[in-house]
Amino acid sequence: MKILRTNYLWLLLCVCVMAACDPSDAPLNGYIEETEEGSSTMILKGYEDTSLGFSVFQPADFDAPFYIKDKMFYGMNYQFAEASAGRLDALTEHPDTWQSSIAVEEGRSYWAKYISMEVFKYVKFRVAYIQGNNVGIEYVIDSTEERPNVNANVAGESQDYPTDVEMPALEEGNFYVEHTVETGGEAHVLNYALEWNSSLRHANWVAFYFDALTAADYVGRTDDWNPDPLLPDGVQTDNSFHTNDGFDRGHLCASEDRVWSEEANEQTFYFSNITPQLGAFNQHFWAVLERRVQTWGRALADYDKVYVTKGGTLNQLLVNFTGSTAGSDGVIPTTDANGFTRKGLACPANYFIAVLAQKGTAYQAIAFLVPHREDLPEEPTADQLQEYAMSVSDLEQATGLDFYCNLPDDLETEVENSFNVSDWSW
Numbered sequence: 001m002k003i004l005r006t007n008y009l010w011l012l013l014c015v016c017v018m019a020a021c022d023p024s025d026a027p028l029n030g031y032i033e034e035t036e037e038g039s040s041t042m043i044l045k046g047y048e049d050t051s052l053g054f055s056v057f058q059p060a061d062f063d064a065p066f067y068i069k070d071k072m073f074y075g076m077n078y079q080f081a082e083a084s085a086g087r088l089d090a091l092t093e094h095p096d097t098w099q100s101s102i103a104v105e106e107g108r109s110y111w112a113k114y115i116s117m118e119v120f121k122y123v124k125f126r127v128a129y130i131q132g133n134n135v136g137i138e139y140v141i142d143s144t145e146e147r148p149n150v151n152a153n154v155a156g157e158s159q160d161y162p163t164d165v166e167m168p169a170l171e172e173g174n175f176y177v178e179h180t181v182e183t184g185g186e187a188h189v190l191n192y193a194l195e196w197n198s199s200l201r202h203a204n205w206v207a208f209y210f211d212a213l214t215a216a217d218y219v220g221r222t223d224d225w226n227p228d229p230l231l232p233d234g235v236q237t238d239n240s241f242h243t244n245d246g247f248d249r250g251h252l253c254a255s256e257d258r259v260w261s262e263e264a265n266e267q268t269f270y271f272s273n274i275t276p277q278l279g280a281f282n283q284h285f286w287a288v289l290e291r292r293v294q295t296w297g298r299a300l301a302d303y304d305k306v307y308v309t310k311g312g313t314l315n316q317l318l319v320n321f322t323g324s325t326a327g328s329d330g331v332i333p334t335t336d337a338n339g340f341t342r343k344g345l346a347c348p349a350n351y352f353i354a355v356l357a358q359k360g361t362a363y364q365a366i367a368f369l370v371p372h373r374e375d376l377p378e379e380p381t382a383d384q385l386q387e388y389a390m391s392v393s394d395l396e397q398a399t400g401l402d403f404y405c406n407l408p409d410d411l412e413t414e415v416e417n418s419f420n421v422s423d424w425s426w
Contacts, residue, residue: 032128032136036088041128044068044135047104052133059141062114062121068135074101076360077116083109083124088140091124100360106130115361117408120145147408161190165356166207166307169402170195174204177230179267189213191264192253196228196272197314198235200346203272205311205401206252210297211304216260224265225249228272237271237345245342246323246333250277252310254290257297275312276347278374279327285376286351289368289385293355296424307356312348315400318372321347325374348372354392354403356415364423365404365415367395382426392416 032041045053046068056065057075066075073080079098083091086109095111102110106127114121125139153162153170161178162170170176175196180188192208208214227236242249251257252273258264267273277286297306317339326332335347354367370376370388377384392403393416404412 032138035086035126035138036140039088039138039140041136041138044137045133047071047130047135048133057112057123057125057137057139063116064114066112066114068104069101071104072101073104073110073112075112075114077114079113079115079361081111081113083111085109086126088124088126088138091142094122094142100362104130104135117147117149119147147410149406149408149412151402151405151409151412153406160188161193163406164190164193164207164209164307165358165404165406166209166309167193167406168195168205168207168309169405171204174198175231175235177228177272179230179270181261181263181267183213183261191258191267192273194252194272196231196235197346200314201235201237201241201344202275202314202346202348203252203311204314205309206273207307207309208253208257209308210294210306212300214258214260214264215298215300215306217298219259219262219265221255222262222265222269225269225271226266228270231272237274239271241271241343241345242274242276243343244329244331245276245345246327246329246331247276247341247347248279248282248327250275250282250286252312254294256290256294257308275351276333276341276345277351278323278333278372280325280374280378281351281372281376284378285380286370288380289353289370289388292385292426293353296355296357299425302425303357303359305358307358309354309403311352311399311401312346312372313350313352313369313399314346314348316349316398318347318349323374350398352395352399354395356392356404363411363415364419365392366419366421366424367392367403369395369398385426386421389419389421391419 045055056067058065064077066073066078080102081095081098085091109126112123121144122142123139124142125137128136128138155162178193179191181191183189192206194206195204197204225239227238251268252275253268255268258268318335319339320337321335323333335341339347341347350369350371352369356365367390368388396403
């Protein structure tokens with residue numbers, strides 16, 4: 001009888017140890033007290049040392065996890081707040097202030113907000129205990145809140161990317177074009193997109209992004225000039241529109257913006273991406289500003305992705321202009337009373353760049369509007385570049401374009417109405 005009792009106790013002890021050590025099983029009821037009916041429990045590993053075991057919090061309908069990092073709760077798509085009450089059933093209102101990570105403390109309760117482009121998902125959870133590498137938590141998935149986006153683009157037939165973050169609102173009557181590159185990892189990757197205004201023979205804008213793939217610098221300048229094969233024949237421009245007019249064939253999406261593959265660079269030489277620019281502007285001030293944006297785009301330690309939109313002000317053209325210096329073709333650049341070159345191309349009075357950098361769920365934006373002039377500094381300093389910096393909202397007022405329309409409305413308003421030059425490396 002004594003032997004049987006001993007064996008029973010040993011078996012019970014083994015069951016308890018196995019239940020506590022298996023991170024996929026919730027601890028038994030009573031081991032973690034339920035402070036709200038219907039709550040769930042689990043063990044998060046990684047508090048002391050991830051080499052001793054590591055696990056994450058990611059329910060089935062969440063696209064990303066949060067976890068313990070340096071004894072802090074952290075997740076790329078999450079924000080956290082400490083709750084005032086200890087019991088989960090006492091947590092009834094979402095907090096106003098959030099932070100990107102928060103210390104793991106035994107007996108504390110917290111809110112976590114999962115952030116996607118479409119929704120916020122709220123979780124309340126409580127740290128019931130900390131035992132070595134294990135943190136036992138009780139949690140409740142609280143609610144889901146949609147993020148309105150009333151002005152987002154709608155993808156049309158054979159359009160894959162108009163809902164991407166970098167795309168401005170599409171305008172009816174223009175030609176939207178996507179240039180993609182085939183790559184081994186994915187079927188196609190967007191190289192850049194543009195919206196073509198056929199009456200002005202000029203792009204309204206070009207848009208692209210830098211990420212781990214497209215920020216690479218593998219190839220040189222190809223100089224492979226060609227009409228855009230994705231535009232109808234009747235609205236295309238070619239080299240004849242850009243000869244003997246005194247202007248440079250200026251890139252909107254610069255050749256150096258797309259050096260991650262030879263095909264990507266070749267596509268920047270489509271004439272739909274080319275604008276008549278004064279040589280003194282294109283080769284000096286504008287080139288320095290473009291290099292600064294490229295530096296941000298390739299700062300992969302600072303940002304996950306950098307979205308860039310560039311163009312000229314088609315709502316404000318360079319009218320009745322006569323240059324003081326001949327172009328590389330020996331011709332003095334001129335425009336007529338409507339702002340068109342000798343060859344009938346619209347010549348913008350200003351050029352712009354809008355930049356949006358993303359790190360996890362954090363965004364920062366800055367914009368530039370630079371007058372198309374011959375007398376700008378040839379080697380501008382950081383201070384001289386910053387003279388033309390502004391908020392994206394101000395750039396929208398100047399250009400008539402709607403940038404970042406595909407962001408949720410709350411985030412769009414936030415990033416477009418604020419900028420700080422000190423947030424950027426110069």
